[in-house]
Amino acid sequence: MPVAISRQPFICLRRLPKTKRTYATSQTPLPPAPPTSGAAKLSTRRLISLHGPDAPKFLQGIITNNVKPDSRAGFFAAFLTAQGKVLHDVFIYPTLGSSFHEQTNKTEDAGFLVEVDGDQVPALLKHLKRHKLRAKLQMRLVEEGELDIWATWKEAEKWTPFSGVAGEGSNVDDRGNLTLVDSRAMGMGQRILLPSTTKLDTLPAMEGIQDAGLDAYTIRRYLRGVPEGQQEIPRDDVLPMNSNFDIMGGIDFKKGCYVGQELTIRTHHTGVVRRRILPVTLFDAAAAVPEKMQYEASTSFATPERNMDIKIDGKRGKPGRWINGVGNIGLAMCRLELMTDLQVTGEPSTFSPEDRFVVKTGAEEDAQTLGVKAFVPDWMKSKIRAPKLQRRVE
Structure with missing residues (x-):
């Protein structure tokens, strides 16, 4: 006996009402203006640890800034494609002399922490492993809850103004914490890496500094014209000069060979x-x-x-x-x-x-x-x- 099949009425998709995109309006409160002094935990950034006898030479061949063996100062840099386009914007923290190095690496070999956009950790690890070959070093992703990345600023302090030279001074404070002067633009302050169990206001230098939130840090970046992360510097999309790496201290034009150097140097000297x-x-x-x-x-x-x-x-x-x-x-x-x-x-x-x-x-x-x-x-x-x-x- 044939079974009756119920037919659904035909619906023309073109006749359906189009859904409109809802935009943020005054009903969604915007964050307040950032304070003149404050701090922000950078939850969108992650750290990759590199250490071993070949770590300085390894990094020297794949980043845009100069890795100085005798310097313990951190700096801003980029990883590039072979065609000279930006893959990742990073901060490099030499770890020798820090509590992190003594407790984790436990050797006298050079070590570095690479700070990168959190969403790009798998891509950067893949890039590092591709170039590692036989280099004598170890790499790992620093686990969440191990170290927190903080951005701090005090507009009346000396370490806040733009230094103009990547990597001035020591990067380890009197408690063994890693720090770095953010020299990308005037007034960007400094970064500090703290164990997740340590509160920022327990540090003498941070007394009176309140957590202003990530939005405050982002607004301060935008006011100064500083891009950061994959949403603002998409991988393999632009040359480093388009994203201001050359004027933010992220490129050493006197440095020797590294991945992507040829087009970068040529654009700097002959291009516009x-x-x-x-x-x-x-x-x-x-x-x-x-x-x-x-x-x-x-x-x-x-x-x-x-x-x-x-x-x-x-x-x-x-x-x-x-x-x-x-x-x-x-x-x-x-x-x-x-x-x-x-x-x-x-x-x-x-x-x-x-x-x-x-x-x-x-x-x-x-x-x-x-x-x-x-x-x-x-x-x-x-x-x-x-x-x-x-x-x-x-």
Whole structure:
């Protein structure tokens, strides 16, 4: 006996109402402005331990900065692809003389801790193992709960200002904790690695410093134009100069051979860096253009989705690309001679003060259009090289 089969009514998917993306508005409170002195536990970062007799030579051949055997100061650097594009932004902490080295490595061989974006740990470990070959060293991921990474800042203290030289001074405090001056930009403060059982306020140097949260650290980075991590420096996407590694002390151009060096050195000496990551502020497209970079916790509009194109209002072209942000501030990849008055080539600048730049909050037709203003901080302006003048031979 045939079985009756119930047929479901046909539904045309094109007739279904489209779901709209919900954006952050004033109903979602934004974090407050960061305090002038504070600290933040960097839960988005992880540590990889390397130690052994060949550890300095091994790192020297695969990172952009110089590993000095006689120096115990930490520094900022990058791992590159063979084509010279950024894989990972990292901080390197030499561990000799620290409590961590004595308790964990237990040898006189050189040791290093590599701080990297937490989501990229498997990729970096794979990269390190690919280049290890027969090098005499051991590597492991530092377990969560073993060491915490803290960023601290005191705008009145000497270690807060921009040093300009990667790796000045010792990196071990009087209690054996590893520290590092963050010299990427003025006012970034310092990093300190603490055992998870140690509270920050128990250190004499940190007396009175309160945990301001990760958002405060992020806002301070954006105000200074400092990108960090995979969301802001995607792997194998840009050259290190586009992400400001050259002016943040992350590259030693006098260093010998390392992976990705050829294109990096060639671009530095003969090329022109037309695009860089800059701090930007968002504003109502119908309002006046802001005169200064300032975070406003009362912002009510949505932050654009990542990688949204920045356009010139009323003109063709895409002078920039939105990267990430909080409230009314963020980072964007900008063409310098279109979005700023900087001149990086010997050609006439195409920048016009009358141009207004805009970005949509999303790809939807009803997405809000916001104004965008790029700023060049003083520390960055002093580091970007002026174009070389071409002398005419008569």
